[in-house]
C-alpha cells in the first residue's frame with residue numbers, strides 16, 4: 001500500500017492541538033480558484049521550476065509503514081505538547097485505503113490524528129474514514145450550489161451530505177471557512193456561514209495573499225488574478 005504525498009511539514013501549530021506534523025497528500029477532486037496548494041491538486045508527480053532554474057519535485061510515494069516510521073520520529077515531541085499528525089492536501093480522502101492504513105498505524109502508537117478535508121468524497125468513504133480520526137477540520141467554502149460549482153468545480157450536495165453525517169457522528173470537529181475577497185466575504189455569506197454553523201466552532205481563515213505564487217512555477221496561471 002503506497003500513498004502519494006507532496007510535503008510533510010514538521011512543528012505546525014495551527015492544524016490541531018499541540019505541536020504537530022502536517023502531511024499534505026497529493027490529489028484533489030476539486031479545483032478551487034483560490035487554492036494556495038496547486039501542487040496538491042493533480043494526482044501526478046509534478047516539478048516546480050523557479051526563475052533561477054531550481055527544481056522541486058512535488059510528490060513522493062510512501063508505504064504506510066515508511067511514512068509512519070518517519071512521522072513517529074517526532075512522537076516524543078508530539079506527546080509532550082499534546083500534539084499529533086494532521087492530514088491535509090490536496091484532499092486526503094482521495095486516497096482512502098492509504099489513509100486508513102497510516103491512521104491505524106499511528107493510532108497503534110497513541111498518536112493523535114486530525115484531518116483537514118473539503119468533504120468532497122463519496123459518502124461511503126467519508127463515513128468509513130472520518131470516525132478513525134480524533135479531530136476533523138471540515139471546510140465550508142460556499143453555501144450556494146451554483147457558486148460552489150462555479151468556484152470549485154464540484155457539487156455542493158456531496159459536501160452537505162457528508163457534513164450532515166459529521167454533525168452526528170461524535171467526532172470533535174470545527175468548520176473552516178476561507179474568506180475569499182469578492183467570493184464569500186460579503187455580509188450575506190458570513191451570515192449564512194454563522195447560521196449554518198449552528199453553534200459549532202468555526203475558524204475563518206484570511207485570504208492567503210501569496211496564494212498565486214506557486215502557479216507560474218507549475219506553468220499555470222492563477223485563476224483569481226490579482227486580489228488585495
Ligand code: SF4
Nearest residue numbers: 028030032035090118
Ligand atoms: S479542496 Fe483544497 S486542495 Fe482541493 S482545490 Fe480546493 S483548496 Fe485546493
